[in-house]
Amino acid sequence: MSLSMGTQGLGPSTLPPATELLASLANIAQRTDSTITNAGLLSVLLQGSKLPEVYVQPEQDRPTNYPDVQSELEVELPAVDLTAFNSLDGPARAEAMSKMVQACETWGFIQVINHGVDLDLTEKCEAEVHRLFQLPVSIKENALRVPGALYGYGANFWLNLPAMNWAESFHVTKHNCKEYAAKLWPSDYERFSSSVEKYIAQVEDLGHRVRRILTEGLGLTPDYFDPYFTEKDTSSSLRMNFYPLCPEPSKALGLKAHRDPHFLTLLHQDATGGLQIWNERKDEWFNVKPRVDSFILNVGDVLQAASNGRYRSVLHRVVVNSYKTRLSMACFFNTSATIVAPPQLLTPENPQRYRPFSWKEYIRTAYTVTTGKDSQLDELYGIQENLPKQREDQR
Numbered sequence: 591m592s593l594s595m596g597t598q599g600l601g602p603s604t605l606p607p608a609t610e611l612l613a614s615l616a617n618i619a620q621r622t623d624s625t626i627t628n629a630g631l632l633s634v635l636l637q638g639s640k641l642p643e644v645y646v647q648p649e650q651d652r653p654t655n656y657p658d659v660q661s662e663l664e665v666e667l668p669a670v671d672l673t674a675f676n677s678l679d680g681p682a683r684a685e686a687m688s689k690m691v692q693a694c695e696t697w698g699f700i701q702v703i704n705h706g707v708d709l710d711l712t713e714k715c716e717a718e719v720h721r722l723f724q725l726p727v728s729i730k731e732n733a734l735r736v737p738g739a740l741y742g743y744g745a746n747f748w749l750n751l752p753a754m755n756w757a758e759s760f761h762v763t764k765h766n767c768k769e770y771a772a773k774l775w776p777s778d779y780e781r782f783s784s785s786v787e788k789y790i791a792q793v794e795d796l797g798h799r800v801r802r803i804l805t806e807g808l809g810l811t812p813d814y815f816d817p818y819f820t821e822k823d824t825s826s827s828l829r830m831n832f833y834p835l836c837p838e839p840s841k842a843l844g845l846k847a848h849r850d851p852h853f854l855t856l857l858h859q860d861a862t863g864g865l866q867i868w869n870e871r872k873d874e875w876f877n878v879k880p881r882v883d884s885f886i887l888n889v890g891d892v893l894q895a896a897s898n899g900r901y902r903s904v905l906h907r908v909v910v911n912s913y914k915t916r917l918s919m920a921c922f923f924n925t926s927a928t929i930v931a932p933p934q935l936l937t938p939e940n941p942q943r944y945r946p947f948s949w950k951e952y953i954r955t956a957y958t959v960t961t962g963k964d965s966q967l968d969e970l971y972g973i974q975e976n977l978p979k980q981r982e983d984q985r
């Protein structure tokens with residue numbers, strides 16, 4: 591890989607001196623917790639073609655289909671037009687509802703268009719996020735996520751990973767965004783925080799709208815879960831992910847396979863592509879075709895429990911490539927209330943699958959278990975005798 595490719599999207603003027611980079615890289619090898627920083631990435635981009643050992647994934651986790659190689663394994667997620675839910679056209683609404691429900695029961699993923707989130711605001715927010723990731727490492731480290739903390743700057747979110755993610759991430763809520771932005775731009779944080787706060791607020795509103803649609807899709811009144819999502823109980827956070835060019839994409843992952851532990855996720859991504867979804871029946875990872883005017887909605891563990899397993903929280907990961915950087919913004923929509931599957935969803939054939947639990951309880955372990963393909967939700971809160979013996983097929 592040439593230097594000119596490597597510095598694309600980072601801006602040569604923002605790179606710290608090579609000595610600083612090398613010192614950071616040496617430190618990285620010693621650190622196995624979430625405080626690992628990304629100086630290693632930058633040093634690779636400066637120096638050439640080899641992936642440092644800390645990023646090399648175990649053999650069984652390495653991707654075979656990533657953007658550098660042609661692959662047939664691609665899925666174009668059904669796109670649901672959200673305006674159909676406000677229209678008086680009954681059949682169009684019913685069709686949109688059925689697409690939505692079916693996708694959440696099988697792939698656990700869908701995309702929504704005409705979603706009401708302002709495009710100019712989204713682009714402004716993306717530009718601010720690019721500006722953040724282009725800051726020198728020494729500045730970004732001022733906002734470093736400390737071990738066990740949720741928010742701030744870092745590479746790995748899940749603890750105890752066998753290898754580092756080939757990514758940088760910055761995670762905030764609308765309440766602490768200013769505080770974290772001020773660590774990067776002490777006197778000029780408003781430019782970043784005002785865009786990001788407005789963006790989170792709009793995506794949170796979208797989260798409430800799709801929550802009501804999905805609730806209706808379960809056969810409940812749309813407002814059934816409203817009491818769990820009061821202003822006090824609703825929480826939304828935004829994880830911004832930047833995936834730099836990778837010299838050896840066949841050995842790395844941008845984000846290790848995981849299920850989102852929250853209620854649901856609304857993801858906006860650029861046109862690069864890299865998100866993959868696990869298809870259990872086919873035993874394959876499928877590339878998701880990117881569509882920039884959409885939000886990808888995926889079911890999280892809390893919604894899987896709240897729907898008594900009807901909507902599925904599905905394993906996904908991010909692959910990287912050698913020729914185009916990628917930016918994604920994942921908004922996690924959640925509740926701190928204890929959710930339990932509504933009695934209306936329970937039958938003798940389909941009894942309650944999960945013990946009630948709160949996010950406060952789940953968060954303690956949600957980001958620690960990292961190996962295997964098993965559902966952490968099933969393991970921690972599943973009522974074992976009520977879980978299906980074999981997982982349902984993904985069609």
Ligand SMILES: O=C(O)CCC(=O)C(=O)O
Binds near residue numbers: 845865907920
């Ligand atoms: O970058 C992506 O496409 C996915 C991000 C993701 O899965 C996450 O942040 O949980």
Ligand SMILES: [Fe+2]
Binds near residue numbers: 848906
């Ligand atoms: Fe995720």
